[in-house]
Amino acid sequence: MDALLSIAIGVLTATGVYLTLRGRTFPVVLGLTLLSYAVNVFLFLMGRASVGLPPLIAPEAAGYTDPLPQALVLTAIVIGFAMTAFVVVLALRARAELGNDHVDGLNTGLDETAERQHKGEREDRA
Amino acid sequence: MSLLTLVLLPFLAAPVAAWGSRFGRLHAAWIAGAFTALALALLAPLLPPVFGGETLVHSWAWIPSLGVTLAFRLDGLSMMFALLILVIGLLIILYARYYLNPRDCMGRFYAYLMLFMGSMLGVVLSENLIQMVVFWELTSLSSFLLISYWQHRAEGRQGARMALAITGGGGLALFGGVILLGHIVGSYQLSDVLAAGDIIRAHPLYLPTLLLILLGVFTKSAQFPFHFWLPHAMAAPTPVSAYLHSATMVKAGVFLLARLYPALSGSTEWFMLVSGAGLATLLLGAYTALFKHDLKGLLAYSTLSHLGLITLLFGLSTPLAAVAGVFHIINHATFKASLFMAAGIIDHEAGTRDMRRLNGLWKYMPHTALLAMVAAAAMAGVPLLNGFLSKEMFFAETVHVAQLTAVGWLLPALATLAGVFSVAYSLRFIHDVFFNGEPVDLPKTPHEPPRWMKVPVEVLVALCLMVGMLPAFTVAPLLAVAATGALQATPPQYSLALWHGFTPELGMSAVALTLGILVYIGRKPLFALHERTVGRLDARAVYNALQGALLHANSALIARIETGSLQRMALLTVLVAVAAGTVGFLGSNAPLTGTRAGLPLDAVSLLAALALIAAALGTAALHRQRLVALVLIGVVGLVVSLAFVKFSAPDLALTQLSVEVVTLVLLLLALHYLPQHSPPESSNARRLRDMALALAAGGGAAALTWAVLTRPYEHIAGYFLENSVPGGGGHNVVNVILVDFRGFDTLGEITVLGLAGLGIYALLKGLRLPLRRADERGVDWSSDAHPPIMATLSRLLLPLALLVSVYIFLRGHNMPGGGFIAGLITAVALILQYLANGIDWTRGRVPANAHPLIGSGLLIATLTGLGSWVFGYPFLTSTHGHLHWPLIGEFELASAMAFDLGVYLVVVGATLLILIHLGKLSRTALPHSAEGSRD
DSSP: OHHHHHHHHHHHHHHHHHHHTSSBHHHHHHHHHHHHHHHHHHHHHTTOOOSSOOSBOOTTOOOOOOHHHHHHHHHHHHHHHHHHHHHHHHHHHHHHHHSSOBTTOOOSSOOHHHHHHHHHHHHHHO | OHHHHHHHHHHHHHHHHHHHGGGOTTHHHHHHHHHHHHHHHHHGGGHHHHHTTOOEEEEEEEEGGGTEEEEEEEOHHHHHHHHHHHHHHHHHHHHHHHHSOTTSOHHHHHHHHHHHHHHHHHHHHBSBHHHHHHHHHHHHHHHHHHHTOSTTOHHHHHHHHHHHHHHHHHHHHHHHHHHHHHHHHSOOBHHHHHHTHHHHHHSTTHHHHHHHHHHHHHHHTTOTTSTTHHHHGGGSOHHHHHIIIIISHHHHHHHHHHHTHHHHTTSHHHIIIIIHHHHHHHHHHHHHHHTOOBHHHHHHHHHHHHHHHHHHHHHHOOHHHHHHHHHHHHHHHHHHHHHHHHHHHHHHHHSOOBTTTOOOGGGTOHHHHHHHHHHHHHHHTOTTSHHHHHHHHHHHHHHHHHTTSGGGGHHHHHHHHHHHHHHHHHHHHHHHHHSSSOOOSOSSOOOOOOHHHHHHHHHHHHHHHHHHHOGGGTTHHHHHHHHHHHHTSOOOOOOOOSOOOSOHHHHHHHHHHHHHHHHHHTHHHHHHHHHHTGGGOOHHHHHHHHHHHHHHHHHHHHHHHOOSOHHHHHHHHHHHHHHHHHHHHHHOOSOSSOSOOOOOOOHHHHHHHHHHHHHHHHHHHTTTBHHHHHHHHHHHHHHHHHHHHHTTOHHHHHHHHHHHHHHHHHHHHHHHHSOSBOOOOSOHHHHHHHHHHHHHHHHHHHHHHHHHHTSOOOOSHHHHHHHHHHHHOOSBHHHHIIIIITHHHHHHHHHHHHHHHHHHHHHHTTOOOEEOSBOTTSOBSOSOSSOHHHHHHHHHHHHHHHHHHHHHHHHTTTSSOOHHHHHHHHHHHHHHHHHHHOHHHHHHHSOOOHHHHHHHHHHHHHHHHHHHHHTTOOTTOOOEEEEEETTTEEEEEEHHHHHHHHHHHHHHHHHHHHHHHHHHHHHHOEETTOSSOOO
16 A cells, blocks of 8 residues: 555656756646645645544544644645646736746737737737 | 944944835934934943943853854054044935935935845944954945846946955954954853964964955955956946945955954964055055046045055064054044045036046035045045045055065065055046046036035045044044054054154155156056056956856856756665665675574565565556556555554554555546556667665665664663553553643644645636546446445444444554544545535535644644643643543543544545545546637
C-alpha cells in the first residue's frame, strides 16, 4: 500500500510540474491544482496511513490516527481553493489586459477568441 | 538620568526647530540655540565631579539577553568631546543664522543640525558599544542630510552619497568589529572592554577585530585610502563643513581611536596600521592642500592632514603621544572651525572661494582678515598659538619614537616635511587671499559681514590665543582629565610651557617655518609641475569606476536570472528544488526503505489508484483540450477524497469533496472566458526537457514519500487525543484542534481567505472580457441558459442543502463536520441557485452581498478570542458546558462553537464573493466580435 501511495504522489507531482511549466495560464492552473493534491496527500500521510481509526473520541474505538496532520491539511485545502481562485482571476485579468493568455504576458500572438474579435474590429472599420 | 536627557535634547530640538520655522525664518535658529544652551546647562553640574576624576555611568537594561543596555558614560575624554560638540555647535548655530540666505529653508537646516548634534553626543557619551554603533550610523545618516542640504546641486548630492557610502560602509565594518570585541570580552560595556586590554590583544580574533574597527575609524576620519569623500563633502553649506570637519563627524573616528586606545593599542599591528595610515594621510593632505585653488578645498585637505597627524600620534602608542593626540584634537577643532567660518564669510561677502580671483581683501575686510590670519597661523604652528604647542609635542614624540628603531630618523623627517607644507598652505591662505595684489573679477564688492557673524570666529580665535599663550591657566585641566580618560591611567609628566630650551622639536619647527616660507615663495613652478603630474590623479575616478563596475555586475547578474518570463522562473524554481532534493538524498547514508511494516494492498485501493494515475496522466497529456483536462482533473480530486475516506480522515474527505465542487464551478466559469484550447507552441525538445524534469521531481517526491512511510515516527497526537474531550469539550479531535488548540492559526487562515476574496473582487472590478456564445465549430453552447427542470429542482434542494449544512455545522465538534465544511456546503447550495436560475432571479431573493459576511465572520471569531480576556484568560481560551434545551435534550455548547461560526461565515462569504463576481462578468462582457477595445 505504501508503494502505491508513493507512486500516486509521484505521478501527481510529475504531472503537476509538467503542466506548471506550460506556457498558457489554464494548464498552469491545472498543474498547480495537481501539485496541491500531491502536497496535501503528502502532508496527510506524515501521520501515516491507517484504516478504520478516525480521530473521533469514542469508548469503543480501537485506536486513533494522528489528528494533527489532518487539521493542517483541512485548512490547506480551503486555502488552496482561495489560491486557485486568485490565480484564475489573475489569469483572466492578464488576458483582458494583454489580449492573450500566455503566462509571460508576452503579446506574441493573439489567442483564438481575441483574434476573431480583432478580425471583427478590422472588418467593422472597413 | 541627565546624561540620557542630554543626548535626547537635540533629538527633541530637531522637530521643534522644524516646526518653529513656520512662524518666522529665524525661529529655528533661536530654538536650536536654546536647546543647545540648555544641554550645556545640564552638562555644567556634571563637570566638577569629572574634573575630580570620577567616571559617571548611567545605565538601564534594554535587551539584557543580547547584552544591550542603554548606558551612558561621562569621563574626561567624553566630557571634552561633549564640550567641543556643544560649544562649537552653539557658535555654528549663531553663524549659520547669518550665513544662510532667505531662500534656504531654515527649519530643515536646523533640524538636520540638531539630529547630527544628538547623534554625535550619543557616540561620545555611550557606555554600551552596540548603542554607540547605532549613534555612529546616525551620524552617517544625518551628515548625509546635511551635506546634501542644497539638494538642487548635483555636487552636493554626489558628495553626500559618497560620504554615506564610505562612512556607512565603514560603520557596518565597525559593527562587526564591536560584536567581535564583545565576544572576546564577554561584555559590550566600555568599562569592561577598557579593562580587558591584555585579554583582547592575546586573543586569536584580535587581528580581525582590529581590522574591522579600524575600517570604521579610517572611513569616518577620512584616512588614506578612504580620504577622498571628505573633499567632496565640501559641497555642503559652510557652517556644515565647519561643524563636521572641525569638531565632529571626522573627529568621531579619532575619538574612537582614543576611546579604545587602552583596549587595542600596544601591538605591532596597531602601530603599523594606525601610524601607517596616519602618516600617509598627513603627507597626502598637507601636500595636496597647497595646490587647491578653492578656499574650502585647501581647508579640506588641511583637515585630512591634521586628522592624519592625530591618527599617527595614537598609532605611535606611547602615552605621551596619546596626550599630544588629545591636545591636537582640541586645538584643531578650534582653529579649523574658525578658518572654515572665515572662509564662509569671504565666500558670502565676495561671492567666490577661488584663490586665483580672491586677492587683496585686507583693505575690504580687515577685521575678518585679522581673525583668519591668526587662525591660519595657529594651523601653521606659529609660536604663541595653540597649534604650536601640540605640533611641538608631535615633533618631540616622533623624535622619541625614532630613537627606538633603526630607520627611525625617517619619521621625524617626514613629520617635518608635512610641517613644511602645512606652513606653505597656511601662508597661501593668508597671502593669496588678503594680499597679493587686487581682486580679479569678483561677483560683488567685498565688505565686512554683519557684526554677529564674526562673533563665533572671534570667540574661537581668542581661544587659540589664550591656549597658545597661557596653556597652564586655560586648557591644562581639561587636557589632563581628557588624557586620563583616553589612557584610563594617569598620564605621564608633560609640560605645556612655551619654552623648553633648544630641543630637537624646536629645530624641526624652525626648519618647517623657514622651508615652508621658501616653498610658498617658489610656488609657481611647483604648481605647474603638480598640474602636469600628481594633480591628474583622482581617487574619485577610482571610486566611481569601482562603483560602476559593481552596479554593472549586479544588474548583469539580475538580468541573467530574471528575464521577466514566468516559464523560466518556474523552471529555475523546480530545477533548484530538484537539485536540492538530489543533494539531500545523495548526501545521506541511510537506506531508502525503513523498518515500518505497511498496510496490505487491496484490490479496491489498487483500482482507485490506477484511476487516479490514469486521470492525472490524461490531464497532462490532453491539457490542450481544456474541457477534457478539467473533467479528468475532477476524477483526480474524487479519488483523493476517497483516499481520505479510506485512511480515517472523514473531515478531510468532506472538505475535499465540497472544495472539488466549488473548484470545478470556478474553473468552468474561468474557461468560459478563456480559449478552449492551448495552442501547440512548445518545441519537442522543450517538452522532453520538461518531461525529464517532471519525472525527476515526481521520482523524488515518490522516493521521499516511500522513505517516510516505511519509517516509524514519534508524534504529539497523544496530547490532543487526551485533552480533546476534557479540555476542548469535543469528540472530533480534528475540529477541536482547528477551533481550540490551534485556534489562532485558524483565525489567521480565515483572514487569508477573506483577503483572497477581497483581492479577487478588486481584480474583477471593471474587468471586461470577450465572451463566446458558441464553441469553435460555431455550435451554440446552449439555447436555454436556465432549463426549467434544473431550476425547479435546485429551488427544492436549497432548504434541504441549508438544513444539511446547519446539521454539519452543529455536529462538527463531535462528529465529522464543522465550520469549514458547512460553509462550503452553504456556498455550493447558493451558487447552485445562481447557476440554475440566473443572477437576476437569485439576487432578488438571496441577499448576496458577501462583504458583510466576511467582515462579521472575522469579527465574531476575533471577539470570541477576546472574550476570554474578560475572564482573565489568554486570547482564544475556550470554555464549554452542557445545556438542557427543551424538546431537543442535552446539548453541549462550547465557546469554540462561536469561533466556528465565524469560520463558517468567512468561508461562505469568500466563496460567494469569488464565484458570484466571476459569474457576473458575463453581464459586462464584450460580445465576441463586437466594436470597442478590449479593456
